[in-house]
Amino acid sequence: MRFVMSKTESQQTLSALHRVSESLIQDRTKTTNQIQDFLLEFGISLPVGQAVIARLPAVLVEHSLPVRLISILQRLHVHHKYLNEQTGEIDKEIARQLTDDDLGQRLLSVPGVGPVTASVLAVEMGDGKQYGNSRDFAASLGLVPRQYSTGGRSNLLGISSAVTRTSGVC
Numbered sequence: 001m002r003f004v005m006s007k008t009e010s011q012q013t014l015s016a017l018h019r020v021s022e023s024l025i026q027d028r029t030k031t032t033n034q035i036q037d038f039l040l041e042f043g044i045s046l047p048v049g050q051a052v053i054a055r056l057p058a059v060l061v062e063h064s065l066p067v068r069l070i071s072i073l074q075r076l077h078v079h080h081k082y083l084n085e086q087t088g089e090i091d092k093e094i095a096r097q098l099t100d101d102d103l104g105q106r107l108l109s110v111p112g113v114g115p116v117t118a119s120v121l122a123v124e125m126g127d128g129k130q131y132g133n134s135r136d137f138a139a140s141l142g143l144v145p146r147q148y149s150t151g152g153r154s155n156l157l158g159i160s161s162a163v164t165r166t167s168g169v170c
Contacts, residue, residue, distance in 0.1 A: 007126070010097065011122065011123045018094070018119070018123070020090060021087060024086050031079055031083065034076060035056065039073070044065075046059065094115055097119070098115055098118060098122070103126075124141065
């Protein structure tokens with residue numbers, strides 16, 4: 001039987017910050033899609049992405065749209081800016097909390113690992129002593145070989161994420 005290591009207060013706080021950040025990012029994406037969909041209904045097509053929302057006030061001036069729609073789009077734009085600010089604040093808080101964590105600092109020293117990845121790994125992995133090898137750690141994250149089996153013959157393919165996790169690692 002495998003036992004789950006209890007998390008420290010710091011790890012629990014980082015985990016909560018990641019969940020809130022993920023939720024804010026989902027809300028921001030939803031808001032962006034709403035803005036683009038409302039404009040598309042009136043024949044205004046904007047490129048896909050977050051950066052184009054910054055140009056929204058200029059787009060509203062260029063096109064003649066109903067006053068009520070402009071009001072709705074301006075509210076959504078303000079909400080989008082708020083979500084951006086909150087996401088930025090949480091990212092800064094994650095980076096600040098990571099500076100206090102020895103494991104987080106060691107993970108940051110790995111090339112290609114940034115603050116978000118380092119903090120998620122610090123939360124999920126802990127000290128790593130509970131894993132016998134890297135395969136056990138990968139399995140705990142839900143990373144498993146993709147299978148293609150037919151006629152009693154099993155064929156293992158590349159690694160895929162079998163489980164979607166809220167931690168953002170997969």
